[in-house]
Amino acid sequence: MRSKSQxxxxxxxxxxxxxxxxxxxxLFPIWMMIVFSTQPENAIFxxxxxxxxxxxxANNFALLQADTGFLRTVFVSIVVATVYTVVSVFxxxxxxxxxxxxxxxxxxxxxxxxxxxxxxxxxxxxIPQFIMVARDFGLGNTWFALIVPPxxxxxxxxxxxxxxxxMPGELFDAARVEGVKEWQIxxxxxxxxxxxxxxxxxxxxxxxxxNNYLWPLLINNxxxxxxxxxxxxxxxxxxxxxxxxxxxxxxxxxxxMLFAFVVLQRHFVAGIAxxxxx
Amino acid sequence: xSGVTLSNVQKRFGAVEVIHGVDLxxxxxxxxxxxxxSGCGKSTLLRMIAGLEDISGGEISIGxxxxxxxxxxxxxxxxxxxxxxxxxxxTVEQNLSFGLRMNGKPRDDIARRVTKAASILQxxxxxxxxxxxxSGGQRQRVAIxxxxxxxxxxxxxxxxxxxxxxxxxxxxxxxxxxxxxxxGTTMIYVTHDQTEAMTLADKIVVLRDGxxxxxxxxxxxxxxxxxxxxxxxxxxxxxxxxxxxxxxTTPGSVTIETDNHGSARLTLPVRQAFQTGDAVTLxxxxxxxxxxxxDGTRLTVNVDVAEHLGATSFVYANMxxxxxxxxxxxxxxxxxxxxxxxxxxxxxxxYLFDSAGDRIR
Amino acid sequence: xxxxTRTAYGFLTPYLLIFAAFWVWPIIYSFYxxxxxxxxxxxxxxxxxxxxxxxxDPAFFNAFKNTMxxxxxxxxxxxxxxxxxxxxLNSHLLKARGIMxxxxxxxxxxxxxxxxxxxxxxxQADFGVINKLLALVGVAPISWSSNPTAAMALIITAVxxxxxxxxxxxxxxxxxxxxxxxxxxxxxxKVSKTRQFFFITLPLLRPIILVCVVLSVIGTMQLxxxxxxxxxxGGPGGATExxxxxxxxxxxxxxxxxxxxxxxxxxxxxxxxxxxxNFWLGRDPK
Numbered sequence: 074m075r076s077k078s079q080x081x082x083x084x085x086x087x088x089x090x091x092x093x094x095x096x097x098x099x100l101f102p103i104w105m106m107i108v109f110s111t112q113p114e115n116a117i118f119x120x121x122x123x124x125x126x127x128x129x130x131a132n133n134f135a136l137l138q139a140d141t142g143f144l145r146t147v148f149v150s151i152v153v154a155t156v157y158t159v160v161s162v163f164x165x166x167x168x169x170x171x172x173x174x175x176x177x178x179x180x181x182x183x184x185x186x187x188x189x190x191x192x193x194x195x196x197x198x199x200i201p202q203f204i205m206v207a208r209d210f211g212l213g214n215t216w217f218a219l220i221v222p223p224x225x226x227x228x229x230x231x232x233x234x235x236x237x238x239x240m241p242g243e244l245f246d247a248a249r250v251e252g253v254k255e256w257q258i259x260x261x262x263x264x265x266x267x268x269x270x271x272x273x274x275x276x277x278x279x280x281x282x283x284n285n286y287l288w289p290l291l292i293n294n295x296x297x298x299x300x301x302x303x304x305x306x307x308x309x310x311x312x313x314x315x316x317x318x319x320x321x322x323x324x325x326x327x328x329x330m331l332f333a334f335v336v337l338q339r340h341f342v343a344g345i346a347x348x349x350x351x
Numbered sequence: 352x353s354g355v356t357l358s359n360v361q362k363r364f365g366a367v368e369v370i371h372g373v374d375l376x377x378x379x380x381x382x383x384x385x386x387x388x389s390g391c392g393k394s395t396l397l398r399m400i401a402g403l404e405d406i407s408g409g410e411i412s413i414g415x416x417x418x419x420x421x422x423x424x425x426x427x428x429x430x431x432x433x434x435x436x437x438x439x440x441x442t443v444e445q446n447l448s449f450g451l452r453m454n455g456k457p458r459d460d461i462a463r464r465v466t467k468a469a470s471i472l473q474x475x476x477x478x479x480x481x482x483x484x485x486s487g488g489q490r491q492r493v494a495i496x497x498x499x500x501x502x503x504x505x506x507x508x509x510x511x512x513x514x515x516x517x518x519x520x521x522x523x524x525x526x527x528x529x530x531x532x533x534x535g536t537t538m539i540y541v542t543h544d545q546t547e548a549m550t551l552a553d554k555i556v557v558l559r560d561g562x563x564x565x566x567x568x569x570x571x572x573x574x575x576x577x578x579x580x581x582x583x584x585x586x587x588x589x590x591x592x593x594x595x596x597x598x599x600t601t602p603g604s605v606t607i608e609t610d611n612h613g614s615a616r617l618t619l620p621v622r623q624a625f626q627t628g629d630a631v632t633l634x635x636x637x638x639x640x641x642x643x644x645x646d647g648t649r650l651t652v653n654v655d656v657a658e659h660l661g662a663t664s665f666v667y668a669n670m671x672x673x674x675x676x677x678x679x680x681x682x683x684x685x686x687x688x689x690x691x692x693x694x695x696x697x698x699x700x701x702y703l704f705d706s707a708g709d710r711i712r
Numbered sequence: 713x714x715x716x717t718r719t720a721y722g723f724l725t726p727y728l729l730i731f732a733a734f735w736v737w738p739i740i741y742s743f744y745x746x747x748x749x750x751x752x753x754x755x756x757x758x759x760x761x762x763x764x765x766x767x768x769d770p771a772f773f774n775a776f777k778n779t780m781x782x783x784x785x786x787x788x789x790x791x792x793x794x795x796x797x798x799x800x801l802n803s804h805l806l807k808a809r810g811i812m813x814x815x816x817x818x819x820x821x822x823x824x825x826x827x828x829x830x831x832x833x834x835x836q837a838d839f840g841v842i843n844k845l846l847a848l849v850g851v852a853p854i855s856w857s858s859n860p861t862a863a864m865a866l867i868i869t870a871v872x873x874x875x876x877x878x879x880x881x882x883x884x885x886x887x888x889x890x891x892x893x894x895x896x897x898x899x900x901x902k903v904s905k906t907r908q909f910f911f912i913t914l915p916l917l918r919p920i921i922l923v924c925v926v927l928s929v930i931g932t933m934q935l936x937x938x939x940x941x942x943x944x945x946g947g948p949g950g951a952t953e954x955x956x957x958x959x960x961x962x963x964x965x966x967x968x969x970x971x972x973x974x975x976x977x978x979x980x981x982x983x984x985x986x987x988x989x990n991f992w993l994g995r996d997p998k
Contacts, residue, residue: 193980334821
């Protein structure tokens with residue numbers, strides 16, 4: 074029989090023998106993104122194996138800027154994602170609050186609908202959404218079109234509802250007895266207490282909007298109102314573009330999110346996990 | 352003047368009625384305690400007075416005004432909750448002033464009230480802290496302080512001490528009694544702990560299954576319970592009950608025989624008329640048994656367990672039928688280790704209840 | 713109306729308005745559209761036009777077939793891998809836990825376009841780093857963009873890379889909600905680690921894995937950006953054309969909204985049927 078410490082050692086070695094190579098494989102595409110973004114065009118398309126970064130990031134980015142006016146699209150993306158996140162957090166927390174803390178006629182129906190949309194593919198609504206916004210309203214290429222239609226979000230509501238319903242009810246009764254109005258209870262008591270949940274929700278919403286591709290691709294075709302992913306996507310498949318440039322765009326889109334992920338990993342993970350555990 | 356009056360107050364959740372027509376008058380400045388086992392409706396009743404639960408029937412008035420449709424905040428009440436319900440993201444000072452600020456009270460008025468409440472409760476050094484940094488007792492003080500700053504006509508307490516450990520509970524109990532003396536405000540207090548009820552109340556309301564069983568001063572309930580439930584609920588350890596039968600009646604008195612205690616006979620003065628053979632229950636408190644030389648019916652029991660607390664002992668005597676008697680004895684070393692004990696039941700201390708549980712007088 | 717009902721709807725109204733405008737109405741409108749002939753203006757009511765075409769359209773069936781292939785291969789592989797990763801990442805023997813988790817979770821924050829671009833470049837046939845690495849171990853260059861099987865493998869690889877961490881996060885949070893003392897009790901009963909995994913961990917994780925499967929199925933049914941960007945609009949020759957891409961083409965390239973709506977409803981129906989089957993297969997045996 075093996076001793077306990079031998080068994081533990083064997084297990085530890087086995088565990089890392091599986092995980093370390095897998096982890097390297099998983100990091101490889103992100104690493105290559107950085108490598109490509111810093112290599113000159115002729116190095117990317119040479120027959121040599123290039124696995125280390127070089128110093129051409131600025132040049133590549135200048136090429137990308139020349140191809141698309143990328144900085145403007147990054148600006149559009151930042152504005153859209155920020156406004157979207159703020160508005161959506163408000164909408165979903167208000168709805169989540171109502172569903173968590175009041176008994177009212179029609180509550181079951183509202184909840185069932187919200188849950189039901191979770192299993193409904195977005196494609197069912199995207200065509201008429203497009204017809205309505207672009208053709209009927211004539212609002213293609215506007216901030217409204219980028220921000221408002223994607224606002225409906227059932228995960229956010231369920232997430233906030235969960236958070237609010239775990240708070241002790243006596244807290245809100247105490248405020249009621251003190252004559253605090255319902256909307257003040259929501260704003261001044263419930264929302265501050267839900268701060269960790271809101272942080273997680275903000276991250277998830279911002280990320281979703283930042284990376285959103287299909288809807289902005291459909292609704293905007295004017296270069297000055299394109300979001301960054303759409304602009305970048307429009308270059309892929311064209312012949313006379315700089316791939317180094319495209320990679321700098323990918324890095325600009327990805328690295329801030331990766332950085333945020335490292336700093337706020339706990340909130341990211343909470344947000345993603347909460348989305349599924351309902 | 353702010354008394355509270357409940358007339359025929361009812362509460363239904365859907366088809367289930369949980370409060371069945373409660374009538375009650377709380378005088379101005381009175382300390383009233385609602386007591387009863389869990390699920391008796393005492394908290395629901397309190398929350399109805401606060402306005403946190405709708406009233407399904409009847410009328411509640413505070414200070415002479417019907418408040419059925421008045422918002423909680425406009426009823427002139429303040430409430431202290433079981434879980435303290437302190438806002439975790441605010442400091443003690445912000446907790447105390449939150450309601451006043453939200454209602455647009457002038458700043459100097461708020462400051463005056465907060466300072467006063469803090470000094471009454473001796474929590475001035477804690478004002479800048481958050482609830483997380485406070486002990487249980489300190490949180491309780493802050494919760495009470497938050498009620499005080501409202502300068503209410505009526506204080507409502509919902510089991511405020513049940514989250515504290517035994518020692519703190521006694522300490523805070525004394526504190527609340529002192530507070531009532533100082534403020535002289537009407538207070539309604541809910542608890543399941545009869546000791547709290549006995550020590551704090553001017554008037555106790557015993558509730559069971561949404562009905563008032565008895566209302567009265569603590570000692571009146573102790574000396575003169577209206578029924579078996581109240582008799583068993585008030586007093587610690589609880590009253591002993593023994594099944595018995597009527598064996599003889601004369602006008603103005605009745606003689607009963609206990610079923611399981613060596614057929615002990617007892618003659619008691621009652622006005623009610625009885626027939627021989629009627630089943631009754633005999634009740635006697637542990638502290639009212641007499642010694643072997645006492646007056647009344649003599650009874651010999653087998654000692655099961657004896658707990659010696661120093662000044663007194665509690666003797667648990669198991670009967671062959673499974674009935675258990677608790678007997679309080681003055682501590683005496685000579686009785687230690689005895690397996691048999693002779694006691695007496697003084698007729699003046701014995702209570703009789705009919706088969707429905709009502710008191711026979 | 714009772715006061716609480718009024719208050720509650722006060723809080724719900726903005727959200728419900730957005731829902732009504734951008735979900736309820738489109739869903740109804742989309743259904744109506746699927747019965748219109750929208751090839752030419754003006755649109756006319758013709759109930760059999762789109763639905764009749766759908767059931768005989770070889771292009772639709774090609775997209776359906778490809779989507780099902782991806783579904784049947786990619787979802788099980790990814791969920792199994794995600795479960796394995798979650799268990800390994802949860803091990804208390806793991807060193808450098810933070811870095812390890814970062815490696816697998818990082819793709820979750822990478823956008824579709826960014827990762828599609830990198831994969832397209834990495835898997836480029838002539839100069840791509842993957843073929844160069846394969847050459848080091850003696851594998852002949854694979855023409856990822858012109859070989860249908862290779863192109864399909866590329867899509868499956870890419871989607872798995874992007875989403876395995878996401879599922880692992882969900883499963884990991886499920887793992888962490890299993891109380892430690894269950895395992896301690898099993899260890900005292902001399903149950904081996906492997907058996908503990910199969911007889912304790914897996915049964916307790918089943919509901920959560922089921923959720924992952926359903927989410928993945930819905931996601932696969934809508935797969936769009938990967939074949940659009942990585943394999944150049946579903947190439948080679950429609951070999952990686954998915955339902956999502958087919959719908960995009962019909963709706964927004966050809967602008968045949970009626971037909972696209974019929975396709976959208978079909979996608980939704982298939983997704984719902986598969987989800988229901990999943991839940992039915994994975995129901996609690998009682």
